[in-house]
Amino acid sequence: EIVLTQSPGTLSLSPGDRATLSCRASQSVSSNYLAWYQQKPGQAPRLLIYNAFSRATGIPDRFSGSGSGTDFTLTVSRLEPEDSAVYYCQQYHRSPRTFGQGTKVEIK
Amino acid sequence: EVQLVESGGGLVQPGGSLRLSCAASGFTLISNWMTWVRQPPGKGLEWLANIKHDGSEINYVDSVKGRFTISRDNAKNSLYLQMSSLRAEDTAVYFCARGDGWHHNWGQGTLVTVSS
Numbered sequence: 001e002i003v004l005t006q007s008p009g010t011l012s013l014s015p016g017d018r019a020t021l022s023c024r025a026s027q028s029v030s031s032n033y034l035a036w037y038q039q040k041p042g043q044a045p046r047l048l049i050y051n052a053f054s055r056a057t058g059i060p061d062r063f064s065g066s067g068s069g070t071d072f073t074l075t076v077s078r079l080e081p082e083d084s085a086v087y088y089c090q091q092y093h094r095s096p097r098t099f100g101q102g103t104k105v106e107i108k
Numbered sequence: 109e110v111q112l113v114e115s116g117g118g119l120v121q122p123g124g125s126l127r128l129s130c131a132a133s134g135f136t137l138i139s140n141w142m143t144w145v146r147q148p149p150g151k152g153l154e155w156l157a158n159i160k161h162d163g164s165e166i167n168y169v170d171s172v173k174g175r176f177t178i179s180r181d182n183a184k185n186s187l188y189l190q191m192s193s194l195r196a197e198d199t200a201v202y203f204c205a206r207g208d209g210w211h212h213n214w215g216q217g218t219l220v221t222v223s224s
Contacts, residue, residue, distance in 0.1 A: 001169075035210040037153075044203055044217060045153065050210035057212070088153055092209040096169040097143075097155040 002027055002091050004100035012106040019076040021103045023089035028069050033093040036065055036074045038085045039102075045088065049074060081107050110134040110213045112204050117218030124194050124222070130187040130204030130215055138162070138182040141208035144189050146200040147217070154200075157189070158208050172198075194222045 003026040013019055023034070032052035037045035047056040049065035052072055062077040076083055084107045089100040116128040130142070143158040157168045157178040166178055177190040187204050199222050205211035 033209065037211075039153075044214035045211070046214075047210055047212045056210075086152075090153075090155070090210070095158075095167040097158070097208075099145075099153040099155060102152045 001096050002029065002094055002098050004089050004091060004098055006087075006089060006100035006103045008103060009101075010104045010106065012108060013079055014108045015079055015081055017079050019074075019079055019083070019105055021074040021076075021087055021105075023067075023072040023074070023100050025070045025072070025091060029072070029091045029093045031093065032068055033091060034065075034067075034072050035090045035092065036063075037088045037090065038083075039088065040085045048087075076105075079105075079107060083107060110206065112206065112213055112215035114202060114204055114215040114218035117202065117220045119221045119223065120194055121224050122195060122222055125190070125192040126194065126220060128189040128191065128202055128204075128218060128220070130189075132185045132187065132206070135206070135213075137180065137185045137187070140206050142178075142180060142187045143205045143208065143211065144176075144178060144187075145203045145205055145211075145214075146198075146220075147203070148197070148200040156202075159187070160208075191220070194220075196222050198222050 036049040039045045053065040086102045111133045113131045144156040175193045179188045201217040203217045204215045206213040
């Protein structure tokens, strides 16, 4: 199975800062079949990005995805207090689909 | 409006069985792959299984293969997860999600606790 490793584990930033979250795959994720989700406590995950860089409906343009092959990045250009959450990447290139272990973003 | 509502969670003893349901509304289930994902308390997401539109293709993660069975009833717009030989490590919130690949729609989750 494809193992996704996210870094850092926790990111502590201030409002207005830029957040850069990494997701590294143990093997190439072809066709950029990678998604990013945001999850807040007690809620279901919310889709942010699919196919590595396509923004989901209703997602602000300060969220962007990039990367290819084994290295992918989620960037939040200007953090807002409501961006405090855990962010997960997921690959759907091969079965079983897999998630990264998550990056927690804290807003100071 | 698309809605997914899970039910059937609860407390079960180790070795026991439980059947989860996911009721879909706002879209036609038969047009979609469907997926189950779980999340142990305080931990990350784990993909469990998915099923093709007509049930002709099913995939499982190794940790539940042979113990869990995903199924669907398109006429009832419902998805199911039959869980048996449950272990303490199966304790989690179980989510159903629309689609294979990325998931734009998720249920709110149902909590399964495996404990004596």
